[in-house]
Amino acid sequence: MTDINLTIEDKKFPHSDRIIAHLELHIPSGEFVCLIGPSGCGKSTLLNLIAGLDKNYQGSITFGTPQQDCRIGYVFQNPRLLPWRTVRENIELVLPLHTPAHTVDELLASMKLTAVQETYPQRLSLGMSRRVALVRAFAINPDILLMDEPFVSLDAPTARKIRKQLITLWDQQQHTVLFVTHDLREAITLADRLIFLSNSPMTIVRDIKITIPRTQRFDDSQIETFRQQLLSEYPDLGPLL
Amino acid sequence: MTSTVNPQRTRYLAGLSLFVFILLWHGIASWLATPVLPEPIKVAEVLWSEIYHGDLLHHLGMTLFRLTTSFIIAMILGSALGILLGRTPTIDHFFDNWLIIFLNIPALVTIILCYVWFGLSEVAAILAVVVNKLPNVIVTLREGAKSLDKDLLEMAQSYRLTRKKILTQVIWPQLHPYFMAAARSGIALTWKIVLVVELLGRSDGMGFQLHLFFQLFDVASILAYTIAFITVIQIIEISLLKPLDRYGRRWQR
Numbered sequence: 001m002t003d004i005n006l007t008i009e010d011k012k013f014p015h016s017d018r019i020i021a022h023l024e025l026h027i028p029s030g031e032f033v034c035l036i037g038p039s040g041c042g043k044s045t046l047l048n049l050i051a052g053l054d055k056n057y058q059g060s061i062t063f064g065t066p067q068q069d070c071r072i073g074y075v076f077q078n079p080r081l082l083p084w085r086t087v088r089e090n091i092e093l094v095l096p097l098h099t100p101a102h103t104v105d106e107l108l109a110s111m112k113l114t115a116v117q118e119t120y121p122q123r124l125s126l127g128m129s130r131r132v133a134l135v136r137a138f139a140i141n142p143d144i145l146l147m148d149e150p151f152v153s154l155d156a157p158t159a160r161k162i163r164k165q166l167i168t169l170w171d172q173q174q175h176t177v178l179f180v181t182h183d184l185r186e187a188i189t190l191a192d193r194l195i196f197l198s199n200s201p202m203t204i205v206r207d208i209k210i211t212i213p214r215t216q217r218f219d220d221s222q223i224e225t226f227r228q229q230l231l232s233e234y235p236d237l238g239p240l241l
Numbered sequence: 242m243t244s245t246v247n248p249q250r251t252r253y254l255a256g257l258s259l260f261v262f263i264l265l266w267h268g269i270a271s272w273l274a275t276p277v278l279p280e281p282i283k284v285a286e287v288l289w290s291e292i293y294h295g296d297l298l299h300h301l302g303m304t305l306f307r308l309t310t311s312f313i314i315a316m317i318l319g320s321a322l323g324i325l326l327g328r329t330p331t332i333d334h335f336f337d338n339w340l341i342i343f344l345n346i347p348a349l350v351t352i353i354l355c356y357v358w359f360g361l362s363e364v365a366a367i368l369a370v371v372v373n374k375l376p377n378v379i380v381t382l383r384e385g386a387k388s389l390d391k392d393l394l395e396m397a398q399s400y401r402l403t404r405k406k407i408l409t410q411v412i413w414p415q416l417h418p419y420f421m422a423a424a425r426s427g428i429a430l431t432w433k434i435v436l437v438v439e440l441l442g443r444s445d446g447m448g449f450q451l452h453l454f455f456q457l458f459d460v461a462s463i464l465a466y467t468i469a470f471i472t473v474i475q476i477i478e479i480s481l482l483k484p485l486d487r488y489g490r491r492w493q494r
Contacts, residue, residue: 051399072399080396084414084492093410094400120492140400 002070002143002176003029004050008059011045019045020057021201029064032170032177034187037197038240043180044077046202047146050178065143073137073175075147079129081121081136088117091136099139107135111165127158134162138169145175151186163189164218184230184241188212188223196240206234279461288465296450301469304447307363307435308428311370315431316424318371319378324416326379327386343376348434352441361442373434378423385419386412417489425482432474 004027011020019042027033035043048054050061051074063070081090091104108114111131121129130150137145151159167190170177181187187194188210196206208230216222231238263281270280279287291297326333352369359365389412397411439448447466454462 048395053395053399072401074396074399076392076396078392080392082393082410082414085410093406094402122492122494136400146399 002064003027004061004063004144004176004178006050006059006061008046008049008057008061010059011042011049011057018201021203023059023203025195025204027176027178029176030174032179032190032192033195034179034181034191034193035195035197036182036184036187036240037202038199039182041197041199042202043197044148047074047148047178047180050144051146063144070144071140071142073140073142073145075130075133075137075145075150077148077150077152079121079126079133081129081132083121086118086120087113087124087132090121090132091139094136094140096140104135104139107139107169110169111135111162127154127162130154131162131165134166134169138173141173142175145170145177147177147179149180149182152181159186160218166190167214167217182241184227185223188226188230189217196237198240205240206237208234277458277460279464284461284464284468287461288468291462291465292469297466297469300446300450300466301473303443303445304432304435304439304470305473307367307370307438307446308432311367311374311435312428312431314367315371315374315378316420316427319375319423320382320416320420322375323379323382324386324412327383327389333383340376340379343372344380348373348437352434352438356442363443366438366443369438370431370434374427374431377430378427381419381423382416385416389415414489421482421486421489425478425486428474428477428482432470 004025006023006025008020008023010018012018023046035046037043045054049057051072081087082093085093088104088108091107092099095104105114108117111134113128113131113135116124116128121132124132134150137147151162154162163186179187179190191210194206194208194210195204196208197203198205210226212222212226267281270278288297326336351372355365355369355372359368393411393415394407397407402411435446436448436451439446440452441448443449447470450466451463454460454466
């Protein structure tokens with residue numbers, strides 16, 4: 001667990017316009033934050049900057065714990081499993097040496113993956129692969145969990161099931177989570193706080209706390225009411241969705 | 242068009258085609274009745290007596306020794322250099338011309354130069370084979386290293402995998418098909434070059450023997466040696482390279 005402080009003055013790719021401009025964000029330790037914005041606005045780029053995959057920007061990103069000790073779990077938009085390793089090997093790959101086997105066993109069981117643990121990823125459905133990617137991120141017990149539209153292109157019941165499993169796991173470990181989505185209902189269901197982002201150059205438009213108690217998050221009418229209220233209160237959010 | 246191939250049928254067909262080939266050979270040889278095309282049975286007799294009373298095994302052994310040594314050196318060195326070039330564009334641009342030069346030097350020229358510069362020694366012989374094979378391996382592995390999956394590399398980086406893990410579990414499995422392609426085409430190329438190397442500057446091995454038989458116009462022995470060698474290479478292919486290839490692809494659907 002750790003908090004995140006980020007200030008990004010400027011981020012550009014070669015041969016393109018500014019992607020991110022004047023973005024300042026503080027995320028307290030253990031908070032679940034959803035980033036919402038139009039597709040292509042630079043949300044994935046932001047996650048890559050936080051993960052340290054891209055160091056080419058102006059600004060600073062600091063964590064509460066020293067950078068090198070900070071464990072980051074990253075669930076990408078596509079599962080990014082090694083096709084030549086079994087499900088279990090894919091998870092064990094990212095673990096530190098001498099991690100007890102039951103850690104993996106329990107996570108696999110909680111995502112209902114025990115039966116396929118010796119299977120190669122190409123033989124799994126997309127939904128299963130996404131769950132494996134989730135287990136992989138949780139297995140390292142991350143301080144920060146980055147998730148980039150992890151449930152996109154899943155059918156609604158599956159996505160709903162995995163969302164519940166995600167919240168159950170997060171309840172146990174309380175990582176700091178940054179979750180990118182453009183599904184407002186999903187965001188309201190999961191997050192403590194919503195950050196609305198503008199089209200590129202990306203910057204923060206609104207920062208909204210979600211007041212629905214955690215116990216009522218899977219009640220669709222509550223989510224819908226909150227969504228309607230939000231959209232009528234801030235009509236400028238409509239075009240960002 | 243092609244329906245599912247029955248493996249038993251394929252085996253039967255392969256056997257039949259080999260039989261037809263030998264029958265044809267026998268027919269032509271007995272019709273021509275000339276010492277420069279001996280009948281298959283004559284060649285088989287020579288092969289038998291060369292194995293049990295002659296030096297065939299010694300010469301075959303020497304050739305195989307040179308083949309494996311130069312093959313292993315070329316594969317290891319070529320893979321390392323290929324990966325290096327594939328991953329670092331600056332070095333790649335610098336050495337690209339060198340590679341093209343080395344790819345186009347005729348095998349005979351490198352062999353002669355190696356013997357002239359380093360003497361008629363075992364080291365010069367193996368070096369000549371390595372120099373011939375190396376550019377080929379480098380180019381193949383370089384293509385592999387250039388087409389590595391960036392998504393998986395990013396995954397490895399964000400999860401802070403050690404360099405060793407990245408190399409053995411993320412990069413190497415992607416290069417395996419390229420490595421196998423280089424190995425299989427390599428073994429065919431290498432043994433042909435080894436024979437020329439032996440012919441020009443060694444006093445044992447297949448190439449040396451073939452040269453000797455050529456001077457004696459002993460076609461039966463030439464064919465006997467050829468058959469022995471093809472058999473050995475086929476055994477290497479079936480018992481080593483094919484299983485390795487299958488193992489590397491076990492995860493594929």
